[in-house]
Amino acid sequence: xxxxxxxxxxxxxxxxxxxxxxxxxxxxxxxxxxxxxxxxxxxxxxxxxxxxxxxxxxxxxxxx
Amino acid sequence: xxxxxxxxxxxxxxxxxxxxxxxxxxxxxxxxxxxxxxxxxxxxxxxxxxxxxxxxxxxxxxxxxxxxxxxxxxxxxxxxxxxxxxxxxxxxxxxxxxxxxxxxxxxxxxxxxxxxxxxxxxxxxxxxxxxxxxxxxxxxxxxxxxxxxxxxxxxxxxxxxxxxxxxxxxxxxxxxxxxxxxxxxxxxxxxxxxxxxxxxxxxxxxxxxxxxx
Numbered sequence: 384x385x386x387x388x389x390x391x392x393x394x395x396x397x398x399x400x401x402x403x404x405x406x407x408x409x410x411x412x413x414x415x416x417x418x419x420x421x422x423x424x425x426x427x428x429x430x431x432x433x434x435x436x437x438x439x440x441x442x443x444x445x446x447x
Numbered sequence: 448x449x450x451x452x453x454x455x456x457x458x459x460x461x462x463x464x465x466x467x468x469x470x471x472x473x474x475x476x477x478x479x480x481x482x483x484x485x486x487x488x489x490x491x492x493x494x495x496x497x498x499x500x501x502x503x504x505x506x507x508x509x510x511x512x513x514x515x516x517x518x519x520x521x522x523x524x525x526x527x528x529x530x531x532x533x534x535x536x537x538x539x540x541x542x543x544x545x546x547x548x549x550x551x552x553x554x555x556x557x558x559x560x561x562x563x564x565x566x567x568x569x570x571x572x573x574x575x576x577x578x579x580x581x582x583x584x585x586x587x588x589x590x591x592x593x594x595x596x597x598x599x600x601x602x603x604x605x606x607x608x609x610x611x612x613x614x615x616x617x618x619x620x621x622x623x624x625x626x627x628x629x630x631x632x633x634x635x636x637x638x639x640x641x642x643x644x645x646x647x648x649x650x651x652x653x654x655x656x657x658x659x660x
Contacts, residue, residue, distance in 0.1 A: 423587060445628040447484050447486045
């Protein structure tokens with residue numbers, strides 16, 4: 384599995400929520416693409432990950 | 448009082464500077480700006496100078512005295528809804544473009560409707576959770592739109608740390624990615640304007656047919 388271009392290993396059957404928490408992301412401040420498809424925040428805990436998945440996570444910071 | 452400048456005169460001046468073909472592309476672009484603070488107000492002014500044909504401007508705030516350090520408003524605008532004050536200013540730069548001001552809070556429910564006609568949308572909020580909400584909503588619900596998001600322009604760090612990158616499908620990120628208002632404590636006009644200029648440059652490039660950052 385790859386997250387932001389880096390290979391990582393995570394337990395089989397982990398959810399996207401679990402992975403994001405494990406990687407230290409703040410789920411309220413991220414946009415996530417799984418295999419090129421944007422994932423809704425409300426689905427993070429439902430999406431089960433596979434070894435072949437490619438994940439892109441952008442975490443936003445405040446100010447504007 | 449200066450003599451009224453006609454549409455033809457102003458258009459000829461833009462064509463002279465930008466070229467006929469480029470100006471035609473800029474005139475036909477329709478751009479949404481979500482948030483009209485330090486980023487959004489400065490992005491809007493630059494896009495108006497380019498002659499972007501249609502601008503949709505949304506914000507739920509009124510101009511406050513604390514905005515004047517970096518946002519494109521004046522003392523006389525204090526207390527006015529930002530979309531109204533900004534539209535008035537843009538009309539003074541170019542009265543022959545279309546401006547659609549919306550004084551409201553953007554939500555996942557109204558974003559698809561308000562920005563339905565846009566081919567490019569700029570996220571210019573200050574709250575990171577709002578940035579995430581808009582990104583998710585636009586990428587899910589508006590498949591025709593390209594999105595430019597600003598993140599990381601607080602503090603007094605180098606302007607050279609601010610970049611534009613393409614991070615997701617139809618998604619460009621402008622900023623240094625890390626300088627958070629919560630940690631850096633302040634937003635200063637030059638650095639916020641550099642980030643706004645990155646976003647406006649990406650709008651310009653997309654309108655002209657370039658898709659790389």
